[in-house]
Amino acid sequence: MSSLLTNSSAMTALQTLTQINKDLATTQGRISTGQKVSKAADNAAYWSIATTMRSDNEALGAVQEALGLGASKVDTAYSGMDAAINIVKEIKKKLVTAQEPSADKAKIQGEISQLQEQLKGIVASASFSGENWLTGDATTTAIKTVVGSFVRDSSGGVSIKTIDYTLDSSTILIDSSGNDAGLLDKQYNVSQNSVTLKVNTNGTETEYTVAAYTTDDLIAQGGSEFQGNYAKTASGDFVQVQGVWVAAVDATTVAGQDIAAQTTASGTITAGDWAVDTSPAAAPATNVPAGASILDIDLTNTTQAGKVGDLLKGVDAALKDMASAAASLGSISSRIDMQNDFISKLTDSLDRGIGRLVDADMEEESARLSALQVQQQLGIQSLSIANSNAQNILSLFRQ
Known part of the structure; x- marks a missing residue:
């Protein structure tokens, strides 16, 4: 049935053409900006x-x-x-x-x-x-x-x-x-007036800080094991062990101290041997530079x-x-x-990550633009045909 008041074909053609024009505007916007999401309305989450x-x-x-x-x-x-x-x-x-x-x-x-x-x-x-x-x-x-x-x-x-x-x-x-x-x-x-020695007493190592000039990691031993030089100065008695001056006293004078008359790795400290003096003492004056x-x-x-x-x-x-x-x-x-x-x-x-979210695929948009332009032309032609239906009805009433 054909109607002069209601042209359903024209309505359909107009709706289709309107949607095509919207899609075409979206595609043209993506091409011009290079983005498929350029505002929050395009995709709120990605934007x-x-x-x-x-x-x-x-x-x-x-x-x-x-x-x-x-x-x-x-x-x-x-x-x-x-x-x-x-x-x-x-x-x-x-x-x-x-x-x-x-x-x-x-x-x-x-x-x-x-x-x-x-x-x-x-x-x-x-x-x-x-x-x-x-x-x-x-x-x-x-x-x-x-x-x-x-x-x-x-x-x-x-x-x-x-x-x-x-x-x-x-x-x-x-x-x-x-x-x-x-x-x-x-x-x-540049002087060093103290050194920490590891004293071996009955197989147990104990650290003592005693007077010295330079420092080495020493194991204090008795008697000839020192293999050093003896110096008697105004500051006290000193034994040089491996280049280190250590304040020392005769073992017979250190009774009551921790290492006096004890058995060491080299034997028992006896009178006449030298033992490390664990009491404070000054190093030789010659070892204190200005x-x-x-x-x-x-x-x-x-x-x-x-x-x-x-x-x-x-x-x-x-x-x-x-x-x-x-x-x-x-x-x-x-x-x-x-x-x-x-x-x-x-x-x-980060730039690449942003691009993956919002950048437009230009090859895809180009293909879509060509397709939408063709659809637009067809939509215009379809609307024109639909609008001509009224003229065809008028011809029915001509003599």
């Missing part, structure tokens, strides 16, 4: 996830910038520390030369003085963005931090992780507080000129501490580089 991931990616970008700033600070401090180590090595060589009896200590001191001024200049100039990690109050502990990473945990909470470097008397070169506690301005006492800081070395000073060997030991001890501080800076620099590489890869992974 929400992608928005959060983009936010995290931007935070990681900020972390990378902070890492770059931190790396510059660390590299500046390391460069200063490395340069200072090289200068101290030169001072060490000058002191070695000064031990030659015929050396002109005044001229050598002139060279050392220039090196000391160079050290001060290096420390003062090793500053980046207003921070200098080579000088500060060495009597306190300060923590320098570098932003290391941005973390989102499984519950959605976010946090910033940092890389820390401690500034204290073990890492600061010059103490700005005036307490001379930095590696370059503190006095290194220390001077690297910045205070002055070979024109009679006292220091007579103890160049001790000054050399102090410089060597400072070099070990400086090398340790430089190693810490180097490890932080390496960690920053690794973290920077990781963040770059993580950022790329």
Whole structure:
């Protein structure tokens, strides 16, 4: 049945054409933006996830910038520390030369003085963005931090992780507080007035701290087993064991002490043998040098000129501490580089993850666009045919 008032074919054709036009607009939007989810209405779940991931990616970008700033600070401090180590090595060589009896200590001191001024200049100039990690109050502990990473945990909470470097008397070169506690301005006492010995008594080892100059892991034994030299000084009696001066007394005078008249691995301690004295005692006076800081070395000073060997030991001890501080800076620099590489890869992974959620497949969208354009043309043609039905009915009433 045909009706002039209700054209069902035209309605159907119009609905179909309307839907085709909507699909065509969606496809054209995806092609123009490159995204299949560009707003929450497209897919609320994917849009929400992608928005959060983009936010995290931007935070990681900020972390990378902070890492770059931190790396510059660390590299500046390391460069200063490395340069200072090289200068101290030169001072060490000058002191070695000064031990030659015929050396002109005044001229050598002139060279050392220039090196000391160079050290001060290096420390003062090793500053980046207003921070200098080579000088500060060495009597306190300060923590320098570098932003290391941005973390989102499984519950959605976010946090910033940092890389820390401690500034204290073990890492600061010059103490700005005036307490001379930095590696370059503190006095290194190269003497050692005590040593912990493991005393073997009846097969049981017991540790005792006794007077000594250098340290070794010793087993105290009696009699000739010491195989050392005996020295009687104003400070007391000493026995040298494997190069170690140990305060000692005759076994007959240590009655009542833990190791007196005991059986040891080498036999029984008897009168005339030497035993370790576990009571406090001072080391020989000749083993206690007067220390001077690297910045205070002055070979024109009679006292220091007579103890160049001790000054050399102090410089060597400072070099070990400086090398340790430089190693810490180097490890932080390496960690920053690794973290920077990781963040770059993580950022790329997040970008790919976001793309899988919201990016449009352009090949698929191209094929869909061609199909929808054909459908649109067919829909227009179908609507035109449906609308012409009324004209066909009119022809029935013509004479």
